[in-house]
Each structure stands twice: as structure tokens, then as C-alpha cells.
Amino acid sequence: MSAADTVIPGSPAYADDAALARELADATGRLLLDLRASTPPGRDREYAGDEQAHQFLTRELARLRPDDAVLSEEGSLDPHDRQGAHRLWIVDPLDGSSGFGRGTDEWGVHVALVVDGRLAAGAVAIPGADALVDSGTVEAVPDTPLGDELAVTVSRSRPPHELRAVERAFRVRLVRRSAAGVKMLAVLRGEADVYLHSGGQYEWDNAAPMAVAMAAGLLATRIDGSPVPYGQDDPYSPDLLIARPSVHAAVLSALTGVR
Numbered sequence: 336m337s338a339a340d341t342v343i344p345g346s347p348a349y350a351d352d353a354a355l356a357r358e359l360a361d362a363t364g365r366l367l368l369d370l371r372a373s374t375p376p377g378r379d380r381e382y383a384g385d386e387q388a389h390q391f392l393t394r395e396l397a398r399l400r401p402d403d404a405v406l407s408e409e410g411s412l413d414p415h416d417r418q419g420a421h422r423l424w425i426v427d428p429l430d431g432s433s434g435f436g437r438g439t440d441e442w443g444v445h446v447a448l449v450v451d452g453r454l455a456a457g458a459v460a461i462p463g464a465d466a467l468v469d470s471g472t473v474e475a476v477p478d479t480p481l482g483d484e485l486a487v488t489v490s491r492s493r494p495p496h497e498l499r500a501v502e503r504a505f506r507v508r509l510v511r512r513s514a515a516g517v518k519m520l521a522v523l524r525g526e527a528d529v530y531l532h533s534g535g536q537y538e539w540d541n542a543a544p545m546a547v548a549m550a551a552g553l554l555a556t557r558i559d560g561s562p563v564p565y566g567q568d569d570p571y572s573p574d575l576l577i578a579r580p581s582v583h584a585a586v587l588s589a590l591t592g593v594r
């Protein structure tokens with residue numbers, strides 16, 4: 336087993352990084368709340384939010400973790416800029432940016448650390464819900480058995496087509512939310528049993544939500560049950576499934592047709 340195989344979000348070895356991720360997600364979220372309060376709704380607010388949050392996060396990471404590489408939705412996507420990086424911060428400065436522009440509360444800030452291709456730490460701030468969670472301090476979610484319905488949180492704008500298979504196997508209640516961190520938080524808080532997404536995302540959309548979910552004892556995988564890879568040359572990340580272990584197994588069975 337290589338050292339990388341032992342890296343798990345929530346591990347004490349990355350407690351300092353989880354604390355930094357939390358601090359940066361929180362500060363970026365507050366910067367965005369101030370921007371939202373001082374600008375009219377619209378695309379200009381959305382673009383300013385993306386840009387200011389990105390500038391703040393990358394400046395702070397360069398100052399506080401000068402030897403680490405950074406992949407940001409708003410930064411360089413050239414894989415040469417992060418090739419061979421042992422430690423890679425993957426940040427989405429403003430996830431759910433269109434909602435932020437319009438003035439909704441369904442947006443957040445994601446900060447994650449990947450070590451040798453494995454998630455090691457992460458934090459998600461959802462300022463509109465007054466929520467701030469990180470892989471170092473998140474409370475474990477109990478693996479309670481499923482009740483008589485399955486609450487599935489999905490993208491408001493792009494629900495996954497696999498919902499049909501899930502609806503054949505369970506009595507489904509949909510919890511439509513924008514932004515990946517908002518949906519992960521719904522599972523963490525028990526407002527949804529599962530977060531299901533397909534049709535595409537990028538590593539910055541799900542790295543921090545997955546890190547926090549895993550640290551809370553949730554299972555966070557692709558929709559075929561395989562691990563979600565991070566730090567790839569192409570950051571495209573097709574699909575995900577986050578749920579407490581017993582629910583994850585049941586949904587995976589429904590998705591793979593082996594119930």
C-alpha cells in the first residue's frame with residue numbers, strides 16, 4: 336500500500352489543511368456576502384463574484400501554502416501548471432454563481448486539498464444558509480436505515496436521467512437544489528438521503544463537498560460505485576453519488592440493476 340492509499344479526508348495528518356480550508360472558505364463567503372449586498376442583481380454581480388473570490392483564494396493560498404499547486408475554476412486550466420504536484424488545492428471560488436448573481440442563497444465556496452490524487456481535506460461554506468463545514472471537524476452522520484421514501488437531492492437545472500431507475504426501485508421525493516455544496520449539505524443535515532448527479536461536473540464542483548461528506552462517514556463515489564479521481568489532466572468529473580452507507584448500497588444496486 337502506498338502512502339497515498341492511507342490518505343482519507345478527516346485524517347489528523349491533514350487537520351491543519353482542513354482548518355485552513357475552512358478559514359478560506361469562510362472568508363471568501365463573507366467577501367461574497369458583502370459583494371451581494373453592495374451590487375444590483377445580474378450578470379455583472381455574478382462575474383464580479385467569480386473573479387473577486389478567485390483572486391482572494393489564489394492570493395491567500397500562494398501566501399500560506401507557497402509550495403502547493405492550485406486548480407481553480409477561474410484560473411489556468413493548463414495541466415502543465417499543476418503537473419507532478421504532490422499537493423494540489425482544488426477550489427471553486429463561487430459554486431452556483433448564477434444563483435449568486437440573481438440573489439438566491441443557493442451558492443457556496445469550495446476549498447479542497449488533494450494529495451497524490453486523493454482527497455485529503457476540504458471545506459464548504461454556504462453563507463446564505465449560515466453553514467460552514469470542513470473535513471476536520473464535521474460530525475459523523477449516523478447510518479440510519481432508510482424509511483419508506485427516498486429523498487433525492489438533484490440539480491434544479493440538470494436533474495440526472497438515472498432518476499428513472501431510482502424511481503422504479505424507491506418511493507422518491509425530490510429535493511431540488513442549486514450548487515453542489517448545497518446538495519451535499521442537504522445530505523449531511525438529513526434533509527435528503529442521497530445526492531445524485533450525472534451529465535457532468537468538474538473536479539472543483541465536487542472535490543470539497545466529497546471531502547466533507549467522506550469525513551462525515553458518508554460514501555461518496557461515482558454512480559458505478561468507483562472512486563472519483565482528482566488531479567487529472569482533464570478535470571471533467573462525470574457523475575457522483577453521496578449517501579450514508581446503507582442508502583448508498585441500496586441506490587447503487589438500483590442503478591446497476593442488481594437489486
Ligand SMILES: Nc1ncnc2c1ncn2[C@@H]1O[C@H](COP(=O)(O)O)[C@@H](OP(=O)(O)O)[C@H]1O
Nearest residue numbers: 429430431432490493513514515534535536540
Ligand atoms: N452537466 C453539467 N456539465 C458541466 N457542469 C455542470 C453540469 N451540471 C452541473 N454542473 C456544474 O456543477 C455545479 C452545480 O450545478 P447544479 O446547481 O446544477 O447542481 C455548477 O457549477 P458553477 O456554478 O460553479 O458553474 C454547474 O455549472
Ligand SMILES: [Mg+2]
Nearest residue numbers: 427430431540
Ligand atoms: Mg461549480
